Amino acid sequence: MTSPTPHINPNGVPIAEPVLLPGDPLRAQFIAENYLTNVQQFNGVRNMLGFTGEFKGQQVSVMGTGMGIPSASLYAWELIHVFGVKRLIRIGSCGGLQPDLNLFDIVVASASSTDSNFMNQYNLPGTFAPTASWSLLSAVAQEANRQGVKLNVGNVLSSDVFYNFDSTAHQRWADMGVLAVEMESAGIYATAAQAGAEALAVFTVSDHIFNGQETTSQQRETAFTTMMELVLPVAAS
Ligand code: HPA
Numbered sequence: 001m002t003s004p005t006p007h008i009n010p011n012g013v014p015i016a017e018p019v020l021l022p023g024d025p026l027r028a029q030f031i032a033e034n035y036l037t038n039v040q041q042f043n044g045v046r047n048m049l050g051f052t053g054e055f056k057g058q059q060v061s062v063m064g065t066g067m068g069i070p071s072a073s074l075y076a077w078e079l080i081h082v083f084g085v086k087r088l089i090r091i092g093s094c095g096g097l098q099p100d101l102n103l104f105d106i107v108v109a110s111a112s113s114t115d116s117n118f119m120n121q122y123n124l125p126g127t128f129a130p131t132a133s134w135s136l137l138s139a140v141a142q143e144a145n146r147q148g149v150k151l152n153v154g155n156v157l158s159s160d161v162f163y164n165f166d167s168t169a170h171q172r173w174a175d176m177g178v179l180a181v182e183m184e185s186a187g188i189y190a191t192a193a194q195a196g197a198e199a200l201a202v203f204t205v206s207d208h209i210f211n212g213q214e215t216t217s218q219q220r221e222t223a224f225t226t227m228m229e230l231v232l233p234v235a236a237s
Pocket of ligand 1: 094095159162182183207
């Protein structure tokens with residue numbers, strides 16, 4: 001049995017791959033309860049709930065990451081380095097930055113720009129570009145095609161700042177063609193890249209930064225269904 005880390009204590013419950021990573025641990029519980037069978041809880045440390053269950057006969061795990069690159073990356077690091085996970089799929093919400101993005105649209109981060117200093121630890125002689133796993137991205141694209149779901153694939157901003165004092169920051173990222181803002185994917189992509197693991201981040205647009213549209217919590221639940229039905233068949237394949 002793998003020893004527990006300071007943040008994950010599976011107590012003998014297996015962790016499967018891929019691990020789906022919503023930010024909200026209660027979302028992880030909702031997914032386990034509504035989409036998986038034969039569910040076992042593998043983590044409860046700090047209420048960062050993690051579950052392993054089956055989808056169409058294949059084992060899949062789902063675990064909350066908390067908000068922000070530091071929280072999400074430490075869970076990704078432990079899952080990869082301590083528990084041997086090689087595939088991670090973040091499922092989250094994002095704020096739209098482009099005018100043609102609407103609430104409930106699906107965004108997939110082929111790349112993840114960031115205002116975070118997280119990459120400094122790698123001491124690279126340049127700027128690292130955190131990117132998605134091609135095999136996970138192409139599998140999600142194929143599944144979307146099969147289901148007739150439109151994907152918006154491109155660069156996202158993984159920001160350390162939710163309430164940005166710099167009122168023009170989002171516009172400047174939007175001017176670079178960045179599709180949407182969220183707060184975790186660049187850290188997960190870099191952590192996976194450094195370890196030779198695969199990661200993908202898929203989002204539902206929950207609000208729009210410039211036109212002020214936002215979803216109600218009830219709407220978010222329904223919108224979330226499209227993303228789950230896209231990702232779960234890929235996770236279980
Ligand atoms: N900003 C950052 N992260 C987000 C947002 C946002 O507007 N919406 C959903 N995740």
